[in-house]
Amino acid sequence: MSYLFESEEHAALRVQARRFAADVIAPHALEWEEKGEFPREVYGATARAGMLGIGYPEDLGGAGGDITHALVAQEELVLAGKSVGTVVGLNSHAIALPPILRLGSPEQQRRFVPPVLAGEKISALAITEPGAGSDVAAIQTRAVLDGDHWVLDGSKIFITSGCRADLVTVAARTGGPGHAGLSLIVVERGTPGFGVGRKLAKMGWWASDTAELTFEDCRVPRENLLGRPGEGFVAIVKNFVSERLHIAGQCVAIAILAHRESVAWARERQAFGKPLAQMQVIRHKLAEMETRIAAARALTSEVATRFTRGEDVPALAAMAKNTATDACSFVCDQAVQIHGGYGYMRETVVERLYRDARLYPIGGGTREIMNEIIAKSERY
Amino acid sequence: MKILVPIKRVADPDNANKVKVSADGSRVTSEGLEQKVNPFDEYAVEAALRLTENGATQSREGEVVVCSVGPKDVAQTIRGALAMGAERGILVDGADDAMDANVIAAVLEKLYAQEKPDLVVLGKQQVDGDSNQVGQILAERLGLPQATFANSIELADGGKACVVGREVDGGVLRVKVGLPAVITVDLRIVGSKAIANGITPATHAYPDAPRYASLKGIMSAKKKPIAEHTIASLGVTEAPRIEYLKFELPPKRAAGVKVESVQELVEKLHSQAKVI
Numbered sequence: 096m097s098y099l100f101e102s103e104e105h106a107a108l109r110v111q112a113r114r115f116a117a118d119v120i121a122p123h124a125l126e127w128e129e130k131g132e133f134p135r136e137v138y139g140a141t142a143r144a145g146m147l148g149i150g151y152p153e154d155l156g157g158a159g160g161d162i163t164h165a166l167v168a169q170e171e172l173v174l175a176g177k178s179v180g181t182v183v184g185l186n187s188h189a190i191a192l193p194p195i196l197r198l199g200s201p202e203q204q205r206r207f208v209p210p211v212l213a214g215e216k217i218s219a220l221a222i223t224e225p226g227a228g229s230d231v232a233a234i235q236t237r238a239v240l241d242g243d244h245w246v247l248d249g250s251k252i253f254i255t256s257g258c259r260a261d262l263v264t265v266a267a268r269t270g271g272p273g274h275a276g277l278s279l280i281v282v283e284r285g286t287p288g289f290g291v292g293r294k295l296a297k298m299g300w301w302a303s304d305t306a307e308l309t310f311e312d313c314r315v316p317r318e319n320l321l322g323r324p325g326e327g328f329v330a331i332v333k334n335f336v337s338e339r340l341h342i343a344g345q346c347v348a349i350a351i352l353a354h355r356e357s358v359a360w361a362r363e364r365q366a367f368g369k370p371l372a373q374m375q376v377i378r379h380k381l382a383e384m385e386t387r388i389a390a391a392r393a394l395t396s397e398v399a400t401r402f403t404r405g406e407d408v409p410a411l412a413a414m415a416k417n418t419a420t421d422a423c424s425f426v427c428d429q430a431v432q433i434h435g436g437y438g439y440m441r442e443t444v445v446e447r448l449y450r451d452a453r454l455y456p457i458g459g460g461t462r463e464i465m466n467e468i469i470a471k472s473e474r475y
Numbered sequence: 476m477k478i479l480v481p482i483k484r485v486a487d488p489d490n491a492n493k494v495k496v497s498a499d500g501s502r503v504t505s506e507g508l509e510q511k512v513n514p515f516d517e518y519a520v521e522a523a524l525r526l527t528e529n530g531a532t533q534s535r536e537g538e539v540v541v542c543s544v545g546p547k548d549v550a551q552t553i554r555g556a557l558a559m560g561a562e563r564g565i566l567v568d569g570a571d572d573a574m575d576a577n578v579i580a581a582v583l584e585k586l587y588a589q590e591k592p593d594l595v596v597l598g599k600q601q602v603d604g605d606s607n608q609v610g611q612i613l614a615e616r617l618g619l620p621q622a623t624f625a626n627s628i629e630l631a632d633g634g635k636a637c638v639v640g641r642e643v644d645g646g647v648l649r650v651k652v653g654l655p656a657v658i659t660v661d662l663r664i665v666g667s668k669a670i671a672n673g674i675t676p677a678t679h680a681y682p683d684a685p686r687y688a689s690l691k692g693i694m695s696a697k698k699k700p701i702a703e704h705t706i707a708s709l710g711v712t713e714a715p716r717i718e719y720l721k722f723e724l725p726p727k728r729a730a731g732v733k734v735e736s737v738q739e740l741v742e743k744l745h746s747q748a749k750v751i
């Protein structure tokens with residue numbers, strides 16, 4: 096099945112993404128996941144294959160297209176590459192760059208965006224702090240203007256691609272308390288006072304590094320502020336719809352992969368003299384998995400379509416994220432069950448997917464926060 | 476320079492083991508399998524593109540016309556090549572099973588007369604039928620020089636000839652053909668330095684594979700022209716000369732046995748296999 100919005104063009108893009116992921120990612124999927132890292136060169140290879148800049152303007156080195164193309168390419172990267180960690184690592188610019196495109200001056204855009212889309216530089220977005228996650232307005236990292244520099248102090252946590260990032264879009268407080276005091280500042284690697292604390296060990300997404308970042312008396316050139324002081328929060332929030340659609344799409348892709356692996360296994364694995372796939376209980380499990388995937392795909396498709404038409408859809412995007420994350424968690428859990436003991440073993444793909452899936456109701460805004468957004472938007 | 480590249484789609488070669496023989500043995504069926512461009516044809520498209528561009532600046536310096544004979548849905552295969560960068564397409568409508576290498580060569584002869592290219596570059600063979608004939612028959616019909624199984628192509632004599640390399644036992648055979656000519660290509664033609672066109676700087680190294688079609692390429696392919704003909708409208712009257720009588724699967728092989736020791740192996744080779 097594919098998204099309802101897909102045209103021949105999307106189908107052609109799928110073929111390219113599939114070939115790239117099968118050639119470049121899949122042969123190393125297990126190795127990179129176990130090692131907790133994929134080689135830096137993969138960014139360049141992905142860019143050269145035209146997969147990094149999808150959804151970004153061509154004059155900044157992007158490949159053109161919109162989120163529907165990005166969803167389709169990302170799905171094939173997951174399906175054919177079988178390393179969710181690698182794909183989300185490669186994709187950290189999907190949250191780091193949009194604020195630069197939204198708030199940045201043409202000069203800032205030319206400086207920061209093309210090297211990232213060419214795979215030469217790695218970018219990350221740093222909002223979450225040890226003391227502020229869901230409650231973004233409680234961010235404590237401070238930025239104080241001193242002559243030609245913003246001086247940053249504070250720390251960030253759980254930052255995807257943070258260990259290797261060359262530029263980090265950082266949320267910091269330039270004004271008073273609350274969301275109106277937040278700004279976004281681009282901090283480049285090598286800036287004195289900017290440090291990578293720890294590479295965090297985590298449940299899934301192993302091939303993607305997740306970092307703790309520190310800013311101590313970190314002097315960032317004044318011209319690295321995006322937009323005007325106080326514009327940070329709105330830019331962060333505006334980015335949520337596309338981020339959540341990306342996440343929903345990843346969940347659909349992971350669930351399809353887990354389902355495919357399960358169907359293949361159920362056809363092959365014999366018990367009580369016949370393949371598992373011939374037992375009604377197992378067939379029904381597979382059917383239910385497929386149904387949840389179809390539902391998640393349908394909602395994601397609808398929201399992506401509305402979004403590309405220019406509709407403002409924060410609540411629908413939150414619904415799509417929750418629907419898709421739940422489908423993904425359910426499907427991966429059932430997939431492990433169908434695989435039996437093999438499903439609990441590290442070399443089995445679904446074991447990894449099961450761990451990867453657990454991130455999704457947390458990252459990019461938790462399930463509970465999604466429900467808050469929906470409830471607020473519906474004014475219950 | 477203008478190059479004509481005939482391409483064909485085949486059932487996904489990565490799933491060749493899923494191809495089945497129909498119950499009556501009259502044909503091979505590949506139902507349910509994805510159709511992909513024949514790999515050697517994709518190499519031919521890549522070679523033709525490299526011959527007609529500046530690889531360093533990615534500017535186009537010539538024209539590549541891609542053609543395919545088959546049912547209407549081969550338009551998609553043609554679009555794939557247009558997305559890689561070819562300029563135009565030609566679709567010749569015809570049912571797959573009404574064709575053999577001779578009919579295809581007759582069609583290509585007509586297209587050659589229409590297009591008057593400097594080169595016809597083809598894959599050396601299809602990975603489904605494996606007949607390896609079209610390029611050779613076409614060259615013969617056109618009375619043109621041919622160089623087959625090319626693993627390198629170098630433009631020579633100010634673009635009036637090609638030096639074509641071909642791997643042979645113990646080395647590389649190099650032949651020079653005056654243009655126009657027919658060249659069939661092998662896998663290594665997509666090697667990073669396999670093509671020298673005098674435009675792309677010699678220092679430029681291509682990836683060792685056909686290029687990926689960019690999203691931009693895919694989008695612009697929709698706007699590129701694909702001319703349509705039928706075998707009859709081109710005036711081709713040739714009928715297939717090859718008739719397939721029957722297909723059958725090779726007999727199932729009996730399972731092998733594991734031996735415990737070298738002694739046992741030698742003993743079995745002697746007493747059971749009777750080879751020593």
Ligand SMILES: Cc1cc2nc3c(=O)[nH]c(=O)nc-3n(C[C@H](O)[C@H](O)[C@H](O)COP(=O)(O)OP(=O)(O)OC[C@H]3O[C@@H](n4cnc5c(N)ncnc54)[C@H](O)[C@@H]3O)c2cc1C
Pocket residue numbers: 219220221222223227228229230252253254255256297300305454457458459460461462463464467
């Ligand atoms: C692998 C990984 C990668 C990440 N990558 C990034 C990144 O690149 N950049 C970045 O900035 N952040 C990143 N994050 C952080 C992520 O966005 C946060 O973890 C997430 O927003 C939740 O924040 P928290 O962890 O502080 O949880 P908390 O906010 O402390 O929430 C804890 C629990 O309380 C619930 N809760 C909180 N508030 C409410 C409420 N009002 N009503 C009901 N329930 C509530 C939550 O839903 C959750 O269940 C990443 C996280 C992970 C795990």
